[in-house]
Amino acid sequence: MGVPATVRRWGSSLAVTLPKELVRSLSLREGEKIHIEVKKENPLREVFGKGKLDKPIDKVMREIDSELWGGL
Numbered sequence: 001m002g003v004p005a006t007v008r009r010w011g012s013s014l015a016v017t018l019p020k021e022l023v024r025s026l027s028l029r030e031g032e033k034i035h036i037e038v039k040k041e042n043p044l045r046e047v048f049g050k051g052k053l054d055k056p057i058d059k060v061m062r063e064i065d066s067e068l069w070g071g072l
Contacts (some may be wrong), residue, residue: 004041 005016016036018028030035053060 001037 001022003019003020003022007014007016009015022028
């Protein structure tokens, strides 16, 4: 079961809080041991993949600027 969550500072540590709907659906109790799998979100990479460019990025960006702005 995947649930989006936000990492937050809690004192000198980082913490993730569980949404109450998840806690209810799993009947979780304080002190109960659970297993968490962590996957850092990267929406662009998920949509487009890790792709490799056949040209240097600065050249690609100049071409995009030229197409969008027509040399203005």
